[in-house]
Amino acid sequence: MNRKLPVYLLIDSSGSMNGEPIISVNEGLRALLSALRQDPYALETVMLSVITFDRDVKEILPLTAVEDVQLDDIVPPISGPTHLGEALEYLIARYHTDINRKSKSSKGDFSPMLFVMTDGKPSDLQLFNEKAQEIKQLNFASIIGCVAGPKAKKEELLKFADPVVSLESNDSSSFSAFFKWVSDSITAGSRSGGLEVGGANKLPPPPAEINIVI
Amino acid sequence: MSSNIKTVQTFAGDTISYYDEIIGSGTMKDVYFTTDKKHVVAFYRDPLEQNALERLKMITGAYHKGIFEEKNGNYWNNLFCWPTDIVFDGKLHGVVLPKYHQQYFFEHGSINNDFLAIKNREKEGKWFSSPTNRFSRLDKREWGDWKNYLRIGLLVSRAVRRMHAAGLAHSDLSYKNVLISPSSGNACVIDVDGLVVPDKFYPDVVGTPDFIAPEVVATTHLSKEDEKKVLPSRLTDRHALAVLIYQYLFLRHPLRGKKIHDMDDPERDELLIMGEKALFIEHPLDNSNTTNPSLARPADKFWLDTRKLPYTVAGPYLSKLFKEAFVDGLHHPQKRPTANDWEQALIKTIDLIQPCSNKECLSQWYVFDNSKKPICPFCDTPYKGQLPVINLYSERGEGRFIPDDHRLMIYKNQSIFPWHVDRNITPNERLAPKDSSRVGYCIFHDNHWLFVNEKLTQLFDATEAEEKKKIAIGDTVELKDGLKLLVKYNHSARLLLVQLV
Numbered sequence: 188m189n190r191k192l193p194v195y196l197l198i199d200s201s202g203s204m205n206g207e208p209i210i211s212v213n214e215g216l217r218a219l220l221s222a223l224r225q226d227p228y229a230l231e232t233v234m235l236s237v238i239t240f241d242r243d244v245k246e247i248l249p250l251t252a253v254e255d256v257q258l259d260d261i262v263p264p265i266s267g268p269t270h271l272g273e274a275l276e277y278l279i280a281r282y283h284t285d286i287n288r289k290s291k292s293s294k295g296d297f298s299p300m301l302f303v304m305t306d307g308k309p310s311d312l313q314l315f316n317e318k319a320q321e322i323k324q325l326n327f328a329s330i331i332g333c334v335a336g337p338k339a340k341k342e343e344l345l346k347f348a349d350p351v352v353s354l355e356s357n358d359s360s361s362f363s364a365f366f367k368w369v370s371d372s373i374t375a376g377s378r379s380g381g382l383e384v385g386g387a388n389k390l391p392p393p394p395a396e397i398n399i400v401i
Numbered sequence: 402m403s404s405n406i407k408t409v410q411t412f413a414g415d416t417i418s419y420y421d422e423i424i425g426s427g428t429m430k431d432v433y434f435t436t437d438k439k440h441v442v443a444f445y446r447d448p449l450e451q452n453a454l455e456r457l458k459m460i461t462g463a464y465h466k467g468i469f470e471e472k473n474g475n476y477w478n479n480l481f482c483w484p485t486d487i488v489f490d491g492k493l494h495g496v497v498l499p500k501y502h503q504q505y506f507f508e509h510g511s512i513n514n515d516f517l518a519i520k521n522r523e524k525e526g527k528w529f530s531s532p533t534n535r536f537s538r539l540d541k542r543e544w545g546d547w548k549n550y551l552r553i554g555l556l557v558s559r560a561v562r563r564m565h566a567a568g569l570a571h572s573d574l575s576y577k578n579v580l581i582s583p584s585s586g587n588a589c590v591i592d593v594d595g596l597v598v599p600d601k602f603y604p605d606v607v608g609t610p611d612f613i614a615p616e617v618v619a620t621t622h623l624s625k626e627d628e629k630k631v632l633p634s635r636l637t638d639r640h641a642l643a644v645l646i647y648q649y650l651f652l653r654h655p656l657r658g659k660k661i662h663d664m665d666d667p668e669r670d671e672l673l674i675m676g677e678k679a680l681f682i683e684h685p686l687d688n689s690n691t692t693n694p695s696l697a698r699p700a701d702k703f704w705l706d707t708r709k710l711p712y713t714v715a716g717p718y719l720s721k722l723f724k725e726a727f728v729d730g731l732h733h734p735q736k737r738p739t740a741n742d743w744e745q746a747l748i749k750t751i752d753l754i755q756p757c758s759n760k761e762c763l764s765q766w767y768v769f770d771n772s773k774k775p776i777c778p779f780c781d782t783p784y785k786g787q788l789p790v791i792n793l794y795s796e797r798g799e800g801r802f803i804p805d806d807h808r809l810m811i812y813k814n815q816s817i818f819p820w821h822v823d824r825n826i827t828p829n830e831r832l833a834p835k836d837s838s839r840v841g842y843c844i845f846h847d848n849h850w851l852f853v854n855e856k857l858t859q860l861f862d863a864t865e866a867e868e869k870k871k872i873a874i875g876d877t878v879e880l881k882d883g884l885k886l887l888v889k890y891n892h893s894a895r896l897l898l899v900q901l902v
Binding site for chain 2: 189190221224225227228230231254293294295296297298328378379
């Protein structure tokens with residue numbers, strides 16, 4: 188009888204994330220997971236998936252109930268491109284197979300949430316542009332972008348994400364604030380039960396350290 | 402605590418000092434501990450509108466006074482977390498509140514050495530309202546038994562009854578705004594700063610999903626100015642209260658069945674399930690929204706099976722109200738039971754429960770089903786031995802005793818209270834201290850059920866109408882089938898007719 192709320196995290200694991208950024212992301216993911224486990228609504232509804240992208244796209248966590256999630260640290264390659272377009276293409280395929288929509292016997296899932304985080308710009312721009320348009324046609328409840336650090340390009344994520352938040356620096360404190368916000372957003376999503384009631388389904392305001400680009 | 406201490410002036414003219422470290426955040430407020438360790442200050446993150454400030458002044462002023470300064474007003478301190486004063490730090494307003502009692506924080510948390518790390522966190526109702534959350538995730542010592550959930554329902558009903566009597570509506574009764582402690586059987590209504598006064602203070606929010614009344618859900622899309630838009634009120638509180646009680650007792654939502662209204666759009670489907678098309682999963686004449694336990698998780702299967710565990714296991718008084726709330730009154734708000742109805746029904750139901758002899762039973766208590774062979778509906782363990790039931794009759798006119806529609810199940814160490822021997826006494830906040838302790842108790846001794854008289858000066862065995870025998874204080878009487886006990890207490894008389902099942 189319980190509808191599921193699928194949540195996808197797309198995380199940049201390209202070479203530039205090495206060092207403090209990826210350490211912060213790994214910590215952020217762990218904090219996110221424990222926050223969701225402390226929430227009785229999220230435990231009942233949220234399914235979490237983590238997909239990383241660098242030269243390759245990897246589904247390091249297939250859609251899993253938060254209680255059962257086992258997360259390994261993300262280890263980026265030493266260098267290489269950022270295949271965000273390819274990641275979106277992979278995500279679209281997952282969307283079509285993962286999401287339980289029409290079924291006579293059981294209720295469909297809630298519209299999924301998507302969080303995309305990158306510290307650079309897509310290397311496969313043509314594919315990216317194409318898939319960004321395609322993603323917008325799908326039924327996501329919200330798509331939130333996050334650009335971290337000085338080199339990140341907000342314009343690209345704005346093509347399909349709203350809002351896009353910007354972390355001025357990619358140090359651990361801004362990452363942890365961001366992941367706290369992500370978990371608050373997911374928690375709010377799992378509580379709202381899809382009801383758009385008087386702002387109940389609105390995302391919580393982002394923390395002070397984060398700029399909303401638009 | 403190493404954080405800085407700040408001070409702020411209250412409207413009442415006091416100075417409050419608090420630690421400048423957020424201990425918790427709600428949807429609208431950030432909360433800080435005061436240095437006296439007994440209170441918290443909750444600052445609104447956004448500036449308050451004039452109307453909201455006026456409302457707070459009423460809540461901390463006249464309404465607080467009306468409820469807490471009445472006779473026995475202290476009683477309400479356990480049932481409400483009510484703001485007592487307003488502060489202003491030059492930019493933002495806040496309220497001063499009593500700190501939550503320690504029992505509302507997890508003492509043991511989750512299983513496997515608290516694998517979810519929830520020890521010392523608030524016991525939000527949602528933890529106890531799905532079978533998987535309660536039985537597969539929480540430590541056994543946190544579960545609470547069915548008797549305690551009945552008591553929690555009773556206390557919440559009583560709190561809501563008091564608010565409604567004052568002309569106030571809570572407007573957002575939900576798991577989040579009612580703290581419960583199933584292990585100790587207590588409850589406390591919080592977040593009363595958004596309460597609604599008809600024609601004066603309007604609701605800020607429409608409520609929390611799962612608890613919003615169907616007529617409110619069905620009109621959420623309308624603009625504020627639209628006359629057809631339904632806003633939270635005492636009538637919608639009644640719906641939320643019924644859902645809370647049902648959910649605590651049966652661990653399922655009364656409107657979440659198998660029926661699908663929109664195959665393509667789950668969000669719209671939810672709106673219909675909870676709104677326009679809302680249908681009780683146990684509707685006696687329309688089973689199209691019944692549950693489908695075969696699709697449920699293992700721990701949920703039993704509780705979702707409404708054939709195995711229908712709402713009627715809650716006994717006659719509560720069943721009547723569940724029907725009124727979810728069949729007759731679901732789309733007819735005026736027909737919904739009042740908080741007072743729930744309170745009275747729960748008081749009587751608590752007299753109908755008996756312990757289950759199965760130590761592993763998840764509920765530990767169940768309501769007597771009026772049959773000759775009672776069986777626990779939660780674990781199918783039959784009752785062993787003889788079961789005494791006391792039927793209560795009150796004197797209306799000389800020597801005429803009319804049934805009170807009230808029975809009392811006897812179990813080991815069951816107490817008899819003044820409200821069992823005098824129909825004019827109701828166990829609630831108005832109970833006089835002299836009436837709050839027991840007048841006698843029952844024991845099972847040498848294969849006999851005995852009643853021990855502790856305080857009744859005028860207790861008679863009236864089985865033989867012509868030959869009443871006085872039972873003195875300290876004496877016992879065996880509870881035999883057909884025994885009639887006559888009690889004169891205050892100025893009324895009650896007859897207790899014993900049945901042995």
